[in-house]
Amino acid sequence: MISKRLRLIGFAALAVMLFTVLACSSDDDADTDTAAPAPAPAPAQAPAPAPAAAPAPAAAPAQEPAKDDAMMEKPTFEGTFKGTFVWDGDHPTEFSEAPTLAAMVAAGSLPPVEERLPNAEDVMVVPVVDRIGDYGGTWRRAFTGPNDGQNADRLMMDMVLYYDLNGTDVIPNVAKDWDISDDGLVYTLYLREGMKWSDGVPFTSEDFVWHFENVIIDDEINPTRDGQIGWSGVQVDSFAAIDDYTVAVTLRERKDGFLDSLANYTTGGWTLHGRIADGMYGPTHYLKTIHRKFADDKDAFDKRVADAGYENWITFFKDNASPLKSTDTPVISPWKMTSPITAEIYEWERNPYYWAVDPAGNQLPYIDRISMTLTGDKEILNLKASAGEIDFQHRHIEMAKVPVFKENEERSNIDVQFWGSHGAVGLSINMSYGEGPVEYEVDEEVKKWLNNFEFRKALSLAIDPHKINEVMFLGQGTVSQGVFSKGHPFYPGDETAQKYTEHDPEQAKEILDSIGLVDTDGNGIRNRTDGKGDLVFITDYAAEYFVAYDILAELIEEDLAKVGVKLALKAMDVSLFKERRDGNTGIMMAGGVGGGRWPALLDRWYESGSAYRTWYTGGRDVYSEDSIAAEPTDPNILRLAELADLAKELRYADRKDLYIEGQKINVDNLYGIGAVGNTPAFNGVIVKKKYFKNVPPQAPNESPLQNPGIARTVQFFIEGGKNDSE
Template identity: 35%
Template structure:
C-alpha cells in the first residue's frame, strides 16, 4: 500500500495552465449522447465541450456505458454521492506514483502574485452548465456579491476565506477572468480551494460558480418577497433562506434535479427515493487523453440499505460495482471469503481517519462540561482505553492504535503526537480520576459526579456497525468507574446534534489529518469537539460561546491566524505545527485507532480504480481517484 505523499508547496509568482487535448483529435462521446444529437435534442459534442477541454488522464482509455451500482443509508448520506463528482477551480489528484498534487479543474490557467495576495483564474472558453447555458464570470460575481456577502444566506464568513478577519475580495477582469484578493499573504489558499469551496450554499460546492440564470429566482437581490414566498411554498420549506445551504431544497444538487451543474453526473431521482439515480451531464467539460468526453459511465444508482448486514449481503451477492463508503474493515474476512461469489476484488487504500471519542466541550451539562475542560479527566479517559483490544476485536487487527493527530507520511506527522496518551494504564486512570475528586461511587461501582448523579457518558454513533467498538469502550471505561451508554442514531441527526450543540460525546472518524492546512477547522473545534467556541471565533464574537480567557483553544485560534497571514510557506508551516501541537497535547479529542485500510469493493468488470491511494476528506475521499475516468465492461 502506498504511504502518503503530497506535492503541496505554492510558489509566489506561479503561473499554471490546464493540459489540453491535441486540437488534431476529434472529440468522441457516449452513444447515448450521439442518439440525442441525431434526434436534434442536443448540439454536437464539439459545441458542448469547451474550446480546449480539460484533460483527465485515464488509467487506461475506457469504453462508454453501464450503470454503477452503489448503496446509501438515507437522505443524510449525501456526501457519499457528492464526493464522486465535486468540481473545483483546482483539485487534488494522484500522479502516476499516487502522490497528491494540485491540478486545474474548470479553468484554463491561474497565477499567483509574488506576494501571494492575489490569485487570478481564467475559466475555460466555452464552458457550459448542464442545461447548455454558458458559464461566465457573471456566475462568479453572482456567487460573490449575492451569496457569499449576503448575510441573510451566509450570516458569517468561514475564517479560511477571511484570513485575519478580512474577507477575500473578487475583481471581475473580463467574462472569463477574475482575481481573488487578500489583505495579507495567503500561501495556503490553493490547497484550501482544492479541498473546499468558498462558502456553503450548495452541496456540490463548485468553487466560485453559481448559475445566476437559475438561482437568481431564489435570491432576495433579484426576486420579490412574494416570489420568494411562492418558491418556499413550492419546495415545502418555511422560509426562502431554507432554499439555500448544504441541505437547501433549491440549491443542493442532491435534492433538486433542475439545478444546473458542471459536474460529470447530475441528479435524476433525488432522495428520499429507495433508489437515488444520477445521469451523465452532456456538457461535462473534460475529456480523456484521446479526446473522449467523460464520464465513461452513463448512470449511477444508489440503493437504500437499512443495516450493515444488508450491505454486506449486497456485496456478497455482487450488487455493488465499486464502493468503500460504509464498507467496514471489521468485516474484511467476510469480504475476502465472498470475492469469488460476488465477482469482485478488494482494492485497499489507506484511511487518514482516526476513530475517536469526541467530547462536547460546549455541552449544556455544566458538570460534564467542567470535566471535559479538565485535562486530567481527558487523560484519564484516554489511558483507560485498551486500543490494542479495540483494534483486534472491532477492526480485525488492521488499524493502528494512535491518537487523533497527523497520519504517518504527512508533512506534519510527529511520532510523539501519534503516541500521546495512548498507553493503556487503567490503574493510573483510576488515580487521576480520584485526584480530581471523583472518589464517590454508587452501588454498581460507578463514580458519582459532583451533583450526586452517576458519571455517565452518552456516546452517539451513526451506524450500528460501531456497536462492537462502543461495547469494548464501555467495558474499558466501566473498569475505571465511568458508565458509557451507546446511542445509535442516523447520520442526519448525528450531524444536526453537533450543529445544535445537543450531544455529550460522539464516536467519530476524526479526519483531515493528511495535509492539515487544507482544512484546519476540525482541529479548531468546528463540527467536532468545540463547535460553539469555533462559531464565536468565526463570527468575531457575534455568535457561539466565548472560551474562557485561559482556554488553550485560544492558542489554536491564534496559531491559525498567524499561519493564514504568513508571508512564506516556511513561516506558515511553523504556525501550523504549533496549532497541531497545541491540539494534540491538550487531548481535546480521544483518538483510539486509525490508519486502517480502506476496503474498496471493486467488481471484476469495473476498471481504472487505483489501489493504495490515501483517502481523506481533504482529498475528497473517492473523488481523489477521479471517478469520471472509471469504466465498466459492456457485454
C-alpha cells in the same frame, strides 16, 4: 460485545442464504440466454507516444497486492502515490463521444461534440489509471436517504481547482490556471474558453460575480456570512470579471490557504455548495428565475413559492438550486441528477457538455449513469455489496464486514481495496462543556473532571487500543493518537503519535486515586466528590454511521469500567447530534479524534458540541451557525486558535511547522484521546466489481479531498460497457 459479534455472524449467514438463491436464479437465467450481449463500442485509443520524444503518460500506480494478502496490507502514505492527474502529453485535437450522445447528434437533438466542449486548447485532459476506458453502463450504488448528500457530492469533482492524487499538490480543474498577486490579496482565475453548463449555456466569469453579489452577500440568503466563501474561513471583498473567462477574487486580508480552499470541499463545487448557497459560483441564468430580487412581479413570485409548499423564498431558492433535489438546475459536473435524492432510485446521467477528455480525445465520463438504490438499513447495504449487486461503493461500507467480502470475492466477482486516512478513533472530550449561555443545568462535578489533565491521562491509559484495533479494524490500523499517518510530511514523530497510548489500567487506577476520585461505597464505580453518589459521564456516539462507533463506544465503556469510571452511552441520529452540538450539551463522544486537513483539533470540536468552535468561526460555517459560543481561557487552546489563523495564511504544503505544533499541543494536553489511526474504516473500505476499472490501488481518504473523486471518477469505467445486470 457478544451481541455485536452475533450480528456479524448473522450477516454472514444471511449472505450465504442470499447466495444460494442467487445461484439458483442464475442457473435458470442461463437456460434462457441465447447469446451474450455485444460489448459496447470502444472509445478511440490514445496514440502511443513517440520513443524518447512525447512525454510519457502518468506513472502507473503501485502494483496491487495479491488478493490473498490484500486484507493484511495496511494502508500507508509512504511512497504509494506514484500517479498524477496532470497530463503532459500531446493535447488531443480530434474528439470522440459516447455512442448514446453520438445518436443524439445524428438525430439533431444535440450539437456535435466539438461544439459542446471548450475550445480545443482549453479542454481538460485526464490521464487514465490503467487504460483508455469503455463507454457505457450503469454504475450501481446504494444510498441511505435524503441526508446522504455526500454520496453524490464525492463523485462530481467540480471544485474550482483540485488536488492531485497525492492529496497535496493543487492542480487545474474548473479553472485552467490561476495567478496570485504579490500582496496575496487577489486571486485571478482563468476559466476554460467555450466551457458550458449542462444545458449548453456558456460558463463565464459572470457566474462567479453574480453569485457573490446576489447570493453570498445577500442579506436574506446569508445574513451572517459577511463575505465568507463556504467553510473556508476566508472573507472575500469582491469578485470582478476581467473578461468573460477571467475572474479576479479580492480577499479582505491575506490568507494564502485560500488556494487550498479552492481545491477542497470548504469552497467545493456547485454539487455540494449549491444547496447551501455559499460556494464560489452558480448558474446565473437559472438562479435569476428563482431569486426574489429578480422577479418582475413580487406578488406572483411569492404565490409561486407558497404554491410550491414553502414558507419562505430562501428555502425555495436553496431547494430549487440544489443539484441533488432539482432536475432544473444546470451543472458542470460529469453527471446530472435525473431522479432526486428524495426518490427511492436516485439517479445521475452523463452531462453531454462535460469539459474533459481522456488522452485519446474521448469525451468523459465513460460511464453513462449512476443509479443509487435507497437502502436505509446498512446491514442490507453491505449485504448487497457482498452479493455483487453494487459496482463500486466506499460510503457506508463497514470494516467489520471485510471477512465476508473477502470470502465472497470470487463468487460475487468483487474486489476489496483499502484507502487509509489520517486521524484516529477514540474518545473526544468537550473542553467547553458548560461554557457560554447554555440552557441546561451545568454539572460542575463533571466539568471539573473534564478539565483535569490527570483525569484525561488516566482515561487514555485505561483504554486498550490494541483490542479496538483487532475488534474494529481486523488489526489493520495503527495504535496512535489523532495525528497524521506516518509517512506524511506533517507526521509529528513517533513520540507524539504514541504518547499516552500504552494500555496500563493499573497506572490509570493509581492516577485516579491520587487525584481524589475514589470508590467510596465499594460498588466498583468511583464516586462524585460532592457526595451525590456515583460519577457518571454521558458519552455520545453516532448511530448507524460509516464506522461502527457503537462497537467503539462499548469497548471504551468496558475498559473504563475496569478502572471504576462509569460511562452512560447515548446513541444519536443526525438531528440529535446537531441539537446537542448547537446547544454545547455534549460531554464526551466516542468517534473520530483529529483530522488530516486541519491544523488544530479546535476546528473539529463541533463533533462533541464545542462552543469553542463557534467562538473561533464566529458562526460563519455550516457546523457552527446558530450555535452557542464561548471564548476559551486555556492558553493552549488559544494557541491552537492562533495556529489555525496562521495556517490560513499559508498554502497547505507550507504549513508543516504549524501542523506539528498543533498536533503536539492536542496530544500533550489530551484534548482528544486517540486509540487507533491509519484505518480505512471511514469511507476507505472499497468494494467493487472486478470489471470496474481505472481505480487506483490507494488514494487519500479525507473528506475535504472528497474521495473517491480525487481518483477522478470520470475515468472509471465498466469493462465491456455493461454491468452484470444489463
